[in-house]
Amino acid sequence: MFEIMNISELYHSITQKYDLFICFNSFEKRCVSIASHLPIDKFAAALILTNKVHLENEEENLQKLSSLFSEKGTVVQLDLSSPVDIADKIIEQLNEKIFSLEKKRVFVDITTFTHESLLILFAIFKEKYSEAEIICGYNNAKAYSSDKTDIESKWLSRGIGEVRSVLGYPGNLKPSQDNLLMVIVGYEFERAARIIDAISPDYLSIGYNIENNATTEKDRDANMGYARLLKEMAAYFEQTTDFVVPSNNPYAAFKAMQEKLDAIGDKINVTIVPMNNKLSTLGVALIGLANPEIQICYAPALIYNTSSYSIPGDSCYLFSFEFPIKAKDCLEEVHDENNQSII
Numbered sequence: 001m002f003e004i005m006n007i008s009e010l011y012h013s014i015t016q017k018y019d020l021f022i023c024f025n026s027f028e029k030r031c032v033s034i035a036s037h038l039p040i041d042k043f044a045a046a047l048i049l050t051n052k053v054h055l056e057n058e059e060e061n062l063q064k065l066s067s068l069f070s071e072k073g074t075v076v077q078l079d080l081s082s083p084v085d086i087a088d089k090i091i092e093q094l095n096e097k098i099f100s101l102e103k104k105r106v107f108v109d110i111t112t113f114t115h116e117s118l119l120i121l122f123a124i125f126k127e128k129y130s131e132a133e134i135i136c137g138y139n140n141a142k143a144y145s146s147d148k149t150d151i152e153s154k155w156l157s158r159g160i161g162e163v164r165s166v167l168g169y170p171g172n173l174k175p176s177q178d179n180l181l182m183v184i185v186g187y188e189f190e191r192a193a194r195i196i197d198a199i200s201p202d203y204l205s206i207g208y209n210i211e212n213n214a215t216t217e218k219d220r221d222a223n224m225g226y227a228r229l230l231k232e233m234a235a236y237f238e239q240t241t242d243f244v245v246p247s248n249n250p251y252a253a254f255k256a257m258q259e260k261l262d263a264i265g266d267k268i269n270v271t272i273v274p275m276n277n278k279l280s281t282l283g284v285a286l287i288g289l290a291n292p293e294i295q296i297c298y299a300p301a302l303i304y305n306t307s308s309y310s311i312p313g314d315s316c317y318l319f320s321f322e323f324p325i326k327a328k329d330c331l332e333e334v335h336d337e338n339n340q341s342i343i
Contacts (some may be wrong), residue, residue: 001320010037010316013285018043018105025050026112027057027306031051032064033139034109052077056306083167110278111139122170122285130323138312144187159302169288171295173269178202180268186275195299206260207245216278247276253283271295
């Protein structure tokens with residue numbers, strides 16, 4: 001299932017009951033967009049994940065989310081510097097909320113999860129709750145770095161911390177083989193450049209979106225601009241390639257990456273770094289879960305543009321997940337991509 005609707009239509013589109021709603025508190029206003037358009041009576045409980053170290057606006061948004069769900073909501077403080085802490089606390093809450101249920105229906109608002117937390121969550125679903133019916137929602141951004149107009153001066157984050165393998169996606173890298181790094185380009189040129197430098201692969205492949213494969217025209221233009229800057233920066237690599245990775249459909253993103261992997265073969269180690277929006281990051285999760293030999297890496301930023309990171313858009317993307325993740329099933333989920341543009 002994959003649908004795009006105006007977010008104002010979400011309330012009436014939710015007709016079934018859910019055992020659990022999961023979202024991630026953020027400094028972005030988008031963290032409350034989906035929750036504020038839900039029929040709360042359809043949800044038995046809610047997990048509101050949040051960074052234990054609150055950035056600007058996060059306390060205010062946390063209060064809004066807590067107020068929406070009232071006694072149904074449980075706030076879970078995560079240490080985002082510790083992937084093990086993230087996994088342990090999510091598992092603890094899932095065990096408490098849905099473990100004993102015969103049928104488990106979960107709605108996940110992926111909009112403002114960190115890339116790493118989102119990937120960890122779906123690795124947990126696969127390992128411990130593969131029988132659960134999972135529906136994901138995503139609110140697009142109308143604009144990123146809204147206080148700037150030209151690509152070169154726009155910024156979402158600065159600096160990077162530790163470059164690490166994402167928990168649940170270690171891959172199976174063979175020392176005897178060369179290493180290919182796939183960077184799924186987003187809107188953070190400096191962060192991507194530093195990650196490439198830190199990993200220092202033998203080969204580099206840059207994934208970006210184009211017209212009809214982005215959530216907005218501005219999104220497409222910015223993404224292509226950053227991809228161009230990265231290619232110029234990485235000109236010293238003997239073999240740098242690029243390919244299109246849609247950012248408006250996780251199954252289409254999966255298809256693009258799977259085709260790239262099939263063309264590469266199994267004689268080279270592959271590491272993927274997701275840096276675009278959460279729709280494409282879910283595509284990366286699908287790739288990692290269907291191809292366990294692939295490693296997925298992440299590097300948290302040191303500073304975020306909390307004052308003007310994004311402006312909420314008007315669209316809501318809804319799609320379903322089933323386990324086990326199989327390449328064939330994901331490919332069958334890809335609809336006519338030309339019809340998946342923004343409503």
